[in-house]
Amino acid sequence: xxxxxxxxxxxxxxxxxxxxxxxxxxxxxxxxxxxxxxxxxxxxxxxxxxxxxxxxxxxxxxxxxxxxxxxxxxxxxxxxxxxxxxxxxxxxxxxxxxxxxxxxxxxxxxxxxxxxxxxxxxxxxxxxxxxxxxxxxxxxxxxxxxxxxxxxxxxxxxxxxxxxxxxxxxxxxxxxxxxxxxxxxxxxxxxxxxxxxxxxxxxxxxxxxxxxxxxxxxxxxxxxxxxxxxxxxxxxxxxxxxxxxxxxxxxxxxxxxxxxxxxxxxxxxxxxxxxxxxxxxxxxxxxxxxxxxxxx
Amino acid sequence: xxxxxxxxxxxxxxxxxxxxxxxxxxxxxxxxxxxxxxxxxxxxxxxxxxxxxxxxxxxxxxxxxxxxxxxxxxxxxxxxxxxxxxxxxxxxxxxxxxxxxxxxxxxxxxxxxxxxxxxxxxxxxxxxxxxxxxxxxxxxxxxxxxxxxxxxxxxxxxxxxxxxxxxxxxxxxxxxxxxxxxxxxxxxxxxxxxxxxxxxxxxxxxxxxxxxxxxxxxxxxxxxxxxxxxxxxxxxxxxxxxxxxxxxxxxxxxxxxxxxxxxxxxxxxxxxxxxxxxxxxxxxxxxxxxxxxxxxxxxxxxxxxxxxxxxxxxxxx
Numbered sequence: 001x002x003x004x005x006x007x008x009x010x011x012x013x014x015x016x017x018x019x020x021x022x023x024x025x026x027x028x029x030x031x032x033x034x035x036x037x038x039x040x041x042x043x044x045x046x047x048x049x050x051x052x053x054x055x056x057x058x059x060x061x062x063x064x065x066x067x068x069x070x071x072x073x074x075x076x077x078x079x080x081x082x083x084x085x086x087x088x089x090x091x092x093x094x095x096x097x098x099x100x101x102x103x104x105x106x107x108x109x110x111x112x113x114x115x116x117x118x119x120x121x122x123x124x125x126x127x128x129x130x131x132x133x134x135x136x137x138x139x140x141x142x143x144x145x146x147x148x149x150x151x152x153x154x155x156x157x158x159x160x161x162x163x164x165x166x167x168x169x170x171x172x173x174x175x176x177x178x179x180x181x182x183x184x185x186x187x188x189x190x191x192x193x194x195x196x197x198x199x200x201x202x203x204x205x206x207x208x209x210x211x212x213x214x215x216x217x218x219x220x221x222x223x224x225x226x227x228x229x230x231x232x233x234x235x236x237x238x239x240x241x242x243x244x245x246x247x248x249x250x251x252x253x254x255x256x257x258x259x260x261x262x263x264x265x266x267x268x269x270x271x272x273x274x275x276x277x278x279x280x281x282x283x284x285x286x287x288x289x290x291x292x293x294x295x296x
Numbered sequence: 297x298x299x300x301x302x303x304x305x306x307x308x309x310x311x312x313x314x315x316x317x318x319x320x321x322x323x324x325x326x327x328x329x330x331x332x333x334x335x336x337x338x339x340x341x342x343x344x345x346x347x348x349x350x351x352x353x354x355x356x357x358x359x360x361x362x363x364x365x366x367x368x369x370x371x372x373x374x375x376x377x378x379x380x381x382x383x384x385x386x387x388x389x390x391x392x393x394x395x396x397x398x399x400x401x402x403x404x405x406x407x408x409x410x411x412x413x414x415x416x417x418x419x420x421x422x423x424x425x426x427x428x429x430x431x432x433x434x435x436x437x438x439x440x441x442x443x444x445x446x447x448x449x450x451x452x453x454x455x456x457x458x459x460x461x462x463x464x465x466x467x468x469x470x471x472x473x474x475x476x477x478x479x480x481x482x483x484x485x486x487x488x489x490x491x492x493x494x495x496x497x498x499x500x501x502x503x504x505x506x507x508x509x510x511x512x513x514x515x516x517x518x519x520x521x522x523x524x525x526x527x528x529x530x531x532x533x534x535x536x537x538x539x540x541x542x543x544x545x546x547x548x549x550x551x552x553x554x555x556x557x558x559x560x561x562x563x564x565x566x567x568x569x570x571x572x573x574x575x576x577x578x579x580x581x582x583x584x585x586x587x588x589x590x591x592x593x594x595x596x597x598x599x600x601x602x603x604x605x606x607x608x609x610x611x612x613x
Contacts, residue, residue, distance in 0.1 A: 032434075136311050136315055141547040141588050141589075144554065144585050145585070147570070152326050231443075251442070251443060251446065255559075259454060272440050273435075273440065280437060
């Protein structure tokens with residue numbers, strides 16, 4: 001993933017060269033973040049080139065070979081109750097789960113940034129209203145809301161993505177608001193105002209570019225949370241619908257096959273854990289790299 | 297203090313109104329709307345539906361309907377379950393003890409382990425233990441709760457037979473505390489794991505902040521034994537900010553409980569919610585949504601107030 005480089009490049013103008021190197025250096029010092037980035041790159045490549053990599057058609061049903069254990073015959077990870085190849089399904093499921101994760105992050109980043117910017121920039125009543133709306137979002141346990149919406153709306157990759165994105169922008173909004181309030185007090189904003197910069201220019205040219213660090217960190221962690229959210233909703237049967245596979249819905253019936261086919265429950269969970277852990281480590285590394293003050 | 301209290305109460309009230317507006321909107325956006333129980337069947341014709349709609353006031357403007365609905369909420373009339381026709385609040389009250397038991401036990405476990413790990417990590421900063429604990433915390437936040445539960449059941453219940461795979465107690469046996477605790481082990485481990493990481497991380501950073509403060513050094517210089525310095529001087533002050541963590545964690549706790557209860561078929565509010573989802577039991581779903589939100593708002597309010605009372609450095613503005 002080129003996130004760290006992309007993030008550093010956003011730093012305006014001539015400071016680029018000087019600021020980028022320490023941030024990149026800090027990121028590369030975080031060994032787990034590098035490891036996570038490598039894992040995510042592999043996962044993304046596998047998802048993109050799924051048709052070339054997957055040994056079989058993930059939807060091909062062959063009842064004769066159902067419940068084949070891993071490492072038996074041609075099936076590296078075994079087969080499911082319909083005789084479909086588990087490895088191929090995992091690879092294709094990665095496409096869905098990662099797409100939902102990254103797209104939901106985009107939705108929440110855009111909404112969160114917009115809400116946070118408007119609240120901080122306009123202040124007053126707009127700020128109060130937006131921040132109370134954010135509070136409301138924080139006080140509804142997100143899984144409850146997600147499940148409700150997913151049960152109401154005919155589930156599809158798009159609807160699940162939107163539902164997850166639109167219920168997870170609150171943390172970004174708060175961060176952006178805080179950051180913009182800080183930047184607004186700086187001298188160069190005063191200078192830009194005095195130079196006759198319009199509101200739009202001030203926001204796009206000066207405020208947002210100086211708020212990228214927290215947004216990038218929050219967005220990265222949001223990808224991880226979105227992948228988890230998709231897996232919860234799909235596991236409970238209200239997310240991605242079969243025959244389409246996602247890592248979450250592959251676990252949907254796994255509990256009933258504990259005795260006969262435990263591998264069905266093991267591998268999809270490992271994939272989710274691998275993806276989410278890797279992305280969380282990247283987020284941790286980015287936080288160290290971009291904003292040393294935020295260290296927890 | 298009075299002004300601060302008033303402001304926080306008003307804020308909490310505003311958020312609560314927001315929550316009910318969302319629940320109300322969802323109820324009307326839901327397929328079939330408030331009359332879903334009847335519109336989704338064929339037993340009623342269009343005329344009957346129109347008449348009932350009118351009788352129930354469902355043809356009135358939405359703000360009017362909201363006002364009446366909200367007034368009923370305040371008076372404790374949360375509607376009746378489509379499934380068993382019992383008042384929603386009674387249904388929720390039946391499931392609440394199970395959830396509270398699970399959540400309290402998990403929270404205690406998480407705080408115990410998290411605070412201990414956090415203190416050790418802070419005292420031996422950058423040691424192998426610290427490194428493993430920090431990494432472990434990150435991994436524990438990344439494991440899907442339901443999958444961890446499934447693996448617990450697979451290993452310790454199906455394979456080893458050490459713990460029951462579900463339920464709150466063994467059916468058809470007289471009450472026994474041992475049996476109850478035995479059934480708690482699995483779900484509490486799973487839900488506890490979700491909560492340990494934040495506690496260990498915040499304890500660690502809180503301790504690190506406090507350990508190098510002057511009063512801690514003074515205590516050390518005066519010859520106060522090391523364990524006492526850690527517990528009495530440092531930990532007490534490091535833990536104050538963590539009060540709010542318990543409040544902030546509430547939504548996470550409810551979400552985790554929903555998943556844990558479903559996997560371990562634990563008779564609580566979360567599993568009730570998932571069950572009701574299958575029946576499209578809107579009054580119950582909205583009821584649980586509002587109920588949890590109210591608890592979250594109250595929990596946060598309480599945590600903030602306690603924080604303000606305990607830490608005299610907090611100024612009320």
